Structure formats: C-alpha cells, structure tokens
Amino acid sequence: MASTPSDAREPGRASLLYDPKIRGYFYQIALLAIVGFLIWSAASNAIENLRAQKIASGFGFWHNPAGFDVNQKLIPFSASSGSTYGQAFLVGLLNTLLVAALGIVFATVLGFLVGVGRLSHNWVVAKLATIYVEVIRNLPLLLQLFFWYNAVLKPLPDARNSIHLPGSIYLNNRGIILPSPQFGPAFEVVVIAFLIAVAAAIAFFIWARGQQAKTGRQYHNGWISLALVLGVPLVVFFLVGQPLSFDYPQQGRFNLTGGMQIFPEFVALLVGLSTYTAAFIAEVVRAGILAVSKGQTEAANALGLRSGPTLKLVVIPQAMRVIIPPLTSQYLNLTKNSSLAVAIGYPDLVQVFTGTVLNQTGQAVEVVAITMAVYLTISLVTSFFMNIYNKRMALVER
Amino acid sequence: MTDATLENAPYSFVRKDTLPQEAPPLSVAGPLAWIRTNLFSSPLSSILTLIGIYLVIDTVPDMIRFYLIDAVWTGSNRDACLADKVGRPVGACWAYVADRVQYFIYGSYSVSERWRVNIVFAMFALGVVWLLWNRAPLKKVGVFFFFVILPASAFILLLGGDRAEGFLRFLILATFALAVVYLVLSFKPSLIKFWIGEGQLGVEEAMPPWQRFYRPKRLILIAMVVFGLLAVLDEKVGLPRVDTGLWGGVMVTLLISAVGIVFSLPLGVLLALGRRSRLPAIQLLSVIFIEFVRGVPLITVLFMANTMLPLFVPQEWSPDRLLRPLIGVAVFAAAYMAEVVRGGLQAIPKGQYEGAMSLGLGYWQMMRLIILPQALRIVIPGIVNTFIGLFKDTTLVAIVGIFDFLRTIEATLVDPTWATPTTRGTGYAFAAIFYFLCCWGMSRYSVAVEKRLAAGQKR
Known part of the structure; x- marks a missing residue:
C-alpha cells in the first residue's frame, strides 16, 4: 500500500538542471551577459576608433557655427550670421514637422475620398480608385519621389518663361511663386476674434449635446459652428479695416521679383508623400467601412433613418473604431517616410542634420542618436495617446 | 378597434390610404440597366462617371502613343531618340533600355564572370518556386535549400576569390563531419536521445537504422552535391574575386531583399x-x-x-x-x-x-x-506583405551609395550617350514596370494563400 508510484520517486530528486526556474535564470543571465558584452565591446571599440581618427565626441558641436545655408527655413538661419549646428537641427526638425503635418492633412482627405470611392456603386469611380490604390501601393516611394521631382517639376520652364496661372501664381523650375500675404498691425485682432469664435463654437457644441440628451431637440451644430468660426473673424476683419494686403510677384525681364516661393523639393515631397500614404489610408478606410456589418445599415433603414443620418450616426462611428488605430500608424509611416527628403534635397531633419552636419562634424554617434531619438519620441508619444484613445473607444462588453 | 388606437396614438402623421402603385422599372436586366444602375444612378454619380471617362480619354491614349506607338525600339545612341534627327514625334526611348539592360541587371559586375550571377539567379528561382508552389515535393528540403544552401553558394559564387574558397573548404569539411556524426548516431539510438531529446525518441527508436538515417541524409546529400559542384567549378574554371563595389542593378536589389x-x-x-x-x-x-x-x-x-x-x-x-x-x-x-x-x-x-x-x-x-x-x-499573408514592404524599401540603399536597380537607372540618366528629353520618362517607366510586377505578383500570391487558408473555415 505504501509503495505507490509517487513514493518511488521523491519530489525534488530531479536534477537542478531540469528545474524550469533555474533554467530561466540561467538563460536570462546568459542573454544579459552577451548583450552587455556586445555593448561594452562596441563602446570601447568606438572610443578607440574615434581617438584614432581624431574625431571629437560629446555634444560640444551643438553651439559651434554651421558653415552652410539652407534654402527653406522657418526660422532665421544663415552661415553669414553665425547660426549654430543647434539651429540647423531646429530648421531641419521644423521642416520635417511642416511637411509631415501638411502631408497628413492631404493624405487623409485624398485617402478617405479614394477609400469611399472604391466602395462606390459607380463602376467607373470604383475601378479608377482600385487602379490608383494598386498602382501607388506597388511602387517604391523613392521612385515616386524621383518621378515628381525629376520628371514633373524639374522640366518646367525657367523663370523667364514661367507659366502664369490665374491669381498671380507663377509656375517654373524653381517652384511655385505665390502672392505673399502682408499682415497689417490690426491683424492680431482678427486672429483673436477667430480664437474666441472657435471657443464659442466648442461651448455651443457641448451645450447643444446636453440639450439633446435632456430634451431630444437637435440643433444644426455643423452650420452654426461654421457660421461662428468663419463669420465672426470675417466681420471683425472688415470692421478693423482689412489689415491684409498681398505682395504680388512681378514678372521682370529675367526673373520674378516679390511674392512667396514654394520650393520644388517641398512640393515634390509633399505630393509624393500625400499620394503614397493616401493609397494606404484608402485601404484602411475601406476595411473599416466593410467591418460594419450590413445588418447595422439595414436596421438603421428599418428605423426610418435616411442614408445621410445612417452614415453619420450608425456607420461612421462604428467604422472609426476600426479605422483609427491603423490610420495613426499610417500617419507615423508618413512622418518616418518624410526622411526620404534626403534623396531629392529637401532640407528635412535627416538631410540637414544626418547629412550635412554629420559630414561636417564627423560625429556620427551623436548625430545619428539625436535623429533617432527625435523620430522615436514622435512615435512613442503618438502610441501613448493612441493607447489612451483605444481604451476609451474599445467596445465595452460584459 | 385598431383604427381607434392608431388615431389616438401620439404620432403626428399616419397614412390611411394606400399609395398608388409605381410604374414598373423600365429595365432591370441587360446592358442598359447595368449602365443605369452602375454609371448614372443619380446626378452626382453621372457627373463622376463623366469626369472619370474624361480622365481616361485624356490620359490613356496619350500614354499608349508615348510608350508604344511613337516609341523608338532600336538604336545605338541618342540620335535614334531625338525628334530632329528622326523627323517624327518621338515617344519613349526603349532603345536606351535595350542598350543598358545588362547594366541594369548586373551593375558593373565583370562581364566575363556574369555567368556566376546567372547561376545564382537560377538557384534563387528554383528555391522560390520550390517554397511557394503548394504541390512541390519535399518542402522541408526546399526550406533547407533556400535558407542554408542558397545563401552559402550565393556568397561563394558572387564574391569568388580566396575568401570564398576558404569558406567553401570549411563548408565541405563541416558537411563531411555532419555526415559521419549522423552515420554513427543512426546506429546508436541511445545517442539520439542525447541529441534530439525524449519527445521524438519513441518514433525514432521504432525505425530501423537506415530509416532513422534517411531524413537528415537527404539534407546532407543535397549539401554535398551542391558544394561538390561548386568545388569542381572552382577547380576547373576558377572563381576570381569580384569586388562588391562593382555589384549593382537587379542583382543587388534581389540580393538585399x-x-x-x-x-x-x-x-x-x-x-x-x-x-x-x-x-x-x-x-x-x-x-x-x-x-x-x-x-x-x-x-x-x-x-x-x-x-x-x-x-x-x-x-x-x-x-x-x-x-x-x-x-x-x-x-x-x-x-x-x-x-x-x-x-x-x-x-x-x-x-x-x-x-x-x-x-x-x-x-x-x-x-x-x-x-x-x-x-x-x-500569418503567411502578413509575412508576404512585410516582404513587399521590404522589397520596396531596398530602393533606400541608394541613399547610402549602393547601386541598386533604381540607382543604376538614375546613373544612366546623366550619361550624355542617351541624353534625350524622353530618356527619363522611359527609365522611370521601366523601373515602375519591374517593381510593379514583383510587388503585385507577391500580393496576388498572398491573396491566393489567404483564400486557400480560409477554405477550411468555410461551411
């Protein structure tokens, strides 16, 4: 009776080698040791190599004067006024953010149009949207950027033979020349009026929602907000005496003078990034709309909702839950892809900092680390907010 | 009774009489009906259809004229593609692509050694078909071929020289050592226990020795054959070193992917x-x-x-x-x-x-x-999608100075031999066709796999 099988084999008799816990510790320590050794040897090699090549290390270069100019800059920057590498970094960063922000806006608009177009009942529209998505998605972005820059914008006529578009817009191989707005001193009042109008619109929106929840009465939220946001600044603008004028570009004998120049590198990058990302966004949107089951639309119709409210109140809110997470990752992709600017010479963060500054200082470790940290920060901050959003939007189930 | 409740009900409007019947639709089948429902179902739809048709008419014939009808197919330099010299409107300059296609494929790889690249291309094609074709036999051997044999032989063949020779010698030795080890193991099941572990032992032990040996033997055999052939090649023909700085074109694009x-x-x-x-x-x-x-x-x-x-x-x-x-x-x-x-x-x-x-x-x-x-x-579809992304991203190596396919095209565009107004459009079109066919083919494959995998879920 005492000789059951469990007695024959006492617990703990197995070798320590087979204890999963001990093995776990062993593997982890081994991995940490290997990674630690790799980092240590990389660091010591780097120190030795840098010393051999007589390259300085540390971030001292940040305040050294940069001996180069950048054509497109949002803050004052020039070699002659002794701008530093730190300012060069800021110029690049701002240019990256500018093209990314505008690209996101255009790509979203175009992407939603194409995505809805692919689901359209109109055969021509659906087919054209499909061709657009398939062609754009299956070609490398770099090829598309080369196409826009080298094959579309560069062959435009030179400044003397600029193409004249209505509204004093000129098109030539140096980019687009637009009338540049000149703001009068009273323009600040208009801006303040606009901000107040936006605040009022938001307040009205919240109030109207409360009213609807209480009484069921609906207001024309969209129209009233639009009237507030557009109307108030416009009225103020005329009241304070139109403090805005335009500096029109003048066609001279050899060149254009005045106006505001938009560089072809910027245009090519913006168009390339927007059209490329739009194709991916279109697929995201299509998948999101298809994810809302047909029963939802049918139920809404059975309740007597017309197609407009069905879309607005039933389909879109549910589709958005599916669309938003992949949409955000497309936005991040666009931001990261903007680094391809270096291939066509748009002065973004990578071109200015990882290109020119790295070549001048030779401090590869510091420069590449800073650049990576910037993109990493953008990605991590976005994912952080996305996770919060996802938690709020997630389907609450029992 | 029901009428009374309806009248008292708090609805602002309730219809009492039946609506008159609507006229039957003019047509519900046939091409006319299809056109009506799919092209002109509403004013907005009609406008969009017309805009779409206008876009197609505006661009497609022009593109066909440029790339096919007016295109130049033969010629040895830029004179063949200049409108003044030819005396007619000139479209795409395919003669330039034909002239430079060797460079697009091999880069500056030594001309006399390009047969080595071709062998690697053939092996690569064999590996791809072996793995992707669903009914191909011996899938596991195929995996071994693609992930072990192919990279090793590609390294030896493409690079050549002393380093490749040393590596080949090492590989042959290693293969022999493995063969000996397996030979010993297959006659001593207790040793397999040490190598393979308890889990599979029951199965392995029940087999007669030659069958136990059979499975790894296939892999060792194929390795022996391939490496043996390489050694013979090296002995008879010789594989001089081709420096990586000379590599370029499609070869590098495929290599990186x-x-x-x-x-x-x-x-x-x-x-x-x-x-x-x-x-x-x-x-x-x-x-x-x-x-x-x-x-x-x-x-x-x-x-x-x-x-x-x-x-x-x-x-x-x-x-x-x-x-x-x-x-x-x-x-x-x-x-x-x-x-x-x-x-x-x-x-x-x-x-x-x-x-x-x-x-x-x-x-x-x-x-x-x-x-x-x-x-x-x-996750096969997801893996294929990652491959498509990877394939497109290989173009970025051009930025750090590697002559991949796209970079070789860019490089020929500055060459005065073929400097014509239409060269650039032709080169980009050629690149676009290449990348599109590869990526589109991969995505079609992934769709097909997805369908096959979903077949089990269908009822």
Whole structure:
C-alpha cells in the first residue's frame, strides 16, 4: 500500500538542471551577459576608433557655427550670421514637422475620398480608385519621389518663361511663386476674434449635446459652428479695416521679383508623400467601412433613418473604431517616410542634420542618436495617446 | 378597434390610404440597366462617371502613343531618340533600355564572370518556386535549400576569390563531419536521445537504422552535391574575386531583399517568442529592440549601419560597404516580422499550448512541433506583405551609395550617350514596370494563400 508510484520517486530528486526556474535564470543571465558584452565591446571599440581618427565626441558641436545655408527655413538661419549646428537641427526638425503635418492633412482627405470611392456603386469611380490604390501601393516611394521631382517639376520652364496661372501664381523650375500675404498691425485682432469664435463654437457644441440628451431637440451644430468660426473673424476683419494686403510677384525681364516661393523639393515631397500614404489610408478606410456589418445599415433603414443620418450616426462611428488605430500608424509611416527628403534635397531633419552636419562634424554617434531619438519620441508619444484613445473607444462588453 | 388606437396614438402623421402603385422599372436586366444602375444612378454619380471617362480619354491614349506607338525600339545612341534627327514625334526611348539592360541587371559586375550571377539567379528561382508552389515535393528540403544552401553558394559564387574558397573548404569539411556524426548516431539510438531529446525518441527508436538515417541524409546529400559542384567549378574554371563595389542593378536589389527575407524571418520568430516569453529580461530586451527599430525610419537605420557600424568593431574587421546596408535592412525587417509572427502566436488557442505541455514536450519542442507550424501558417499573408514592404524599401540603399536597380537607372540618366528629353520618362517607366510586377505578383500570391487558408473555415 505504501509503495505507490509517487513514493518511488521523491519530489525534488530531479536534477537542478531540469528545474524550469533555474533554467530561466540561467538563460536570462546568459542573454544579459552577451548583450552587455556586445555593448561594452562596441563602446570601447568606438572610443578607440574615434581617438584614432581624431574625431571629437560629446555634444560640444551643438553651439559651434554651421558653415552652410539652407534654402527653406522657418526660422532665421544663415552661415553669414553665425547660426549654430543647434539651429540647423531646429530648421531641419521644423521642416520635417511642416511637411509631415501638411502631408497628413492631404493624405487623409485624398485617402478617405479614394477609400469611399472604391466602395462606390459607380463602376467607373470604383475601378479608377482600385487602379490608383494598386498602382501607388506597388511602387517604391523613392521612385515616386524621383518621378515628381525629376520628371514633373524639374522640366518646367525657367523663370523667364514661367507659366502664369490665374491669381498671380507663377509656375517654373524653381517652384511655385505665390502672392505673399502682408499682415497689417490690426491683424492680431482678427486672429483673436477667430480664437474666441472657435471657443464659442466648442461651448455651443457641448451645450447643444446636453440639450439633446435632456430634451431630444437637435440643433444644426455643423452650420452654426461654421457660421461662428468663419463669420465672426470675417466681420471683425472688415470692421478693423482689412489689415491684409498681398505682395504680388512681378514678372521682370529675367526673373520674378516679390511674392512667396514654394520650393520644388517641398512640393515634390509633399505630393509624393500625400499620394503614397493616401493609397494606404484608402485601404484602411475601406476595411473599416466593410467591418460594419450590413445588418447595422439595414436596421438603421428599418428605423426610418435616411442614408445621410445612417452614415453619420450608425456607420461612421462604428467604422472609426476600426479605422483609427491603423490610420495613426499610417500617419507615423508618413512622418518616418518624410526622411526620404534626403534623396531629392529637401532640407528635412535627416538631410540637414544626418547629412550635412554629420559630414561636417564627423560625429556620427551623436548625430545619428539625436535623429533617432527625435523620430522615436514622435512615435512613442503618438502610441501613448493612441493607447489612451483605444481604451476609451474599445467596445465595452460584459 | 385598431383604427381607434392608431388615431389616438401620439404620432403626428399616419397614412390611411394606400399609395398608388409605381410604374414598373423600365429595365432591370441587360446592358442598359447595368449602365443605369452602375454609371448614372443619380446626378452626382453621372457627373463622376463623366469626369472619370474624361480622365481616361485624356490620359490613356496619350500614354499608349508615348510608350508604344511613337516609341523608338532600336538604336545605338541618342540620335535614334531625338525628334530632329528622326523627323517624327518621338515617344519613349526603349532603345536606351535595350542598350543598358545588362547594366541594369548586373551593375558593373565583370562581364566575363556574369555567368556566376546567372547561376545564382537560377538557384534563387528554383528555391522560390520550390517554397511557394503548394504541390512541390519535399518542402522541408526546399526550406533547407533556400535558407542554408542558397545563401552559402550565393556568397561563394558572387564574391569568388580566396575568401570564398576558404569558406567553401570549411563548408565541405563541416558537411563531411555532419555526415559521419549522423552515420554513427543512426546506429546508436541511445545517442539520439542525447541529441534530439525524449519527445521524438519513441518514433525514432521504432525505425530501423537506415530509416532513422534517411531524413537528415537527404539534407546532407543535397549539401554535398551542391558544394561538390561548386568545388569542381572552382577547380576547373576558377572563381576570381569580384569586388562588391562593382555589384549593382537587379542583382543587388534581389540580393538585399533575399538577405532581408532569409535573416529577418528566423530573427523575427526569435524576437516574437522573446516578446511573449515569461522571462522578464528576455521580454524586456525583445520589446526594446522591436519598438526601437519600428519607431525610427529605415534611412536612419541605414545611416547608422553605414557610419556607426565601422566604429563599433575593431578597425581590421570593418564591414564591407555592401554588408553594412545588408545588416541594416535585415535588422529593420526582423522587427516588423516579429510583430507579424507575434500576431500569429497570439491567435493560437491556449489549449494547443496546454495540449503540447501535457504530452511532455519541452518549450522548444512545443514551439517547433505544435505552435510555430500553425502560427506561421496563419500569418503567411502578413509575412508576404512585410516582404513587399521590404522589397520596396531596398530602393533606400541608394541613399547610402549602393547601386541598386533604381540607382543604376538614375546613373544612366546623366550619361550624355542617351541624353534625350524622353530618356527619363522611359527609365522611370521601366523601373515602375519591374517593381510593379514583383510587388503585385507577391500580393496576388498572398491573396491566393489567404483564400486557400480560409477554405477550411468555410461551411
């Protein structure tokens, strides 16, 4: 009776080698040791190599004067006024953010149009949207950027033979020349009026929602907000005496003078990034709309909702839950892809900092680390907010 | 009774009489009806249709005229493609592509040695067909061929010279050693226990010795044949070294994608397993690696590989100019692959893990025999999508000075021999056709796999 099988084999008799816990510790320590050794040897090699090549290390270069100019800059920057590498970094960063922000806006608009177009009942529209998505998605972005820059914008006529578009817009191989707005001193009042109008619109929106929840009465939220946001600044603008004028570009004998120049590198990058990302966004949107089951639309119709409210109140809110997470990752992709600017010479963060500054200082470790940290920060901050959003939007189930 | 309740009901309007019948639709079938419902169902739809048709009429005939009708197909220099010289409107200059196609495929690889590249192309094609064609026999041998034999022979064939010869000698020795080891093992089952572990032992022990030997033998045999042939080639013809600085074109594009694929898949699987591991240090390191790489653009990874990698190793080990972006691309693709594989691992029901453990399988046996075969199967479409992205991203190596396919085209565009107004459009069109066919083909394949995998779910 005492000789059951469990007695024959006492617990703990197995070798320590087979204890999963001990093995776990062993593997982890081994991995940490290997990674630690790799980092240590990389660091010591780097120190030795840098010393051999007589390259300085540390971030001292940040305040050294940069001996180069950048054509497109949002803050004052020039070699002659002794701008530093730190300012060069800021110029690049701002240019990256500018093209990314505008690209996101255009790509979203175009992407939603194409995505809805692919689901359209109109055969021509659906087919054209499909061709657009398939062609754009299956070609490398770099090829598309080369196409826009080298094959579309560069062959435009030179400044003397600029193409004249209505509204004093000129098109030539140096980019687009637009009338540049000149703001009068009273323009600040208009801006303040606009901000107040936006605040009022938001307040009205919240109030109207409360009213609807209480009484069921609906207001024309969209129209009233639009009237507030557009109307108030416009009225103020005329009241304070139109403090805005335009500096029109003048066609001279050899060149254009005045106006505001938009560089072809910027245009090519913006168009390339927007059209490329739009194709991916279109697929995201299509998948999101298809994810809302047909029963939802049918139920809404059975309740007597017309197609407009069905879309607005039933389909879109549910589709958005599916669309938003992949949409955000497309936005991040666009931001990261903007680094391809270096291939066509748009002065973004990578071109200015990882290109020119790295070549001048030779401090590869510091420069590449800073650049990576910037993109990493953008990605991590976005994912952080996305996770919060996802938690709020997630389907609450029992 | 019902009428009374309806009248008292708090509805502002209730229809009492029946609406008159609507006229039957004019047509519900046939081409006219199709046109009405699909092209002109509403005013907005009609306008969109007309705009769409206008767009097509505006662009398509022009493109056909440019790329086909007015195109120049033969010629030896720019004179063939200049409108003044030819005396007619000139479209695409395909003569330029025909003249330069060798450069687009091989880059500056020594002309007399290009047959070596062709052999690698053929082996690559064989491996791809073997793995992708569903009914191809001996899939496991195919995997071994694609992931072990092909990279090794490509290295020997493409590079050549002393280094390749030394590597080949090492490979042949290693193969022989393995053969001997297996030969001994197959006659001593107790030794297999040591190598393979308890799990499979029952099966292996029941087999007669020659069958036990049979399975690894196939792999060793194929390795022996291929490496033997290479050794004969090296002996008879000789494989002089071709410096990587001369490599270029489609060859480099395929090389980078293939290296990316061959290394990113196993690395990605390991990273995905690490991320799902219960050991905190392993999990943390995997998460840091994956999120770091996915958070930065590929260009910065390439810059890092190009400028920092040589700093991190002793000077005499400084990696080759071509090797640096290869490492960068493989590392980058591995992080994305890890996330795809993780999706597959998460989709496997817990019962499969528990079932495997209750059979007494260890961690690696469980993963190798039960979990990964199922997990990888369901993420094949995701893996193919990552490959498509990887293939398109190989163009970025041009930025760090590698002559991939796109860069070779750019390089010929500044050459005065073919400087005509239409050369650029032709070159880009050629590149577009190449990339489109490759990527589109891959995505069609992934759709087909998806359909095949979904067949089991259909009822």
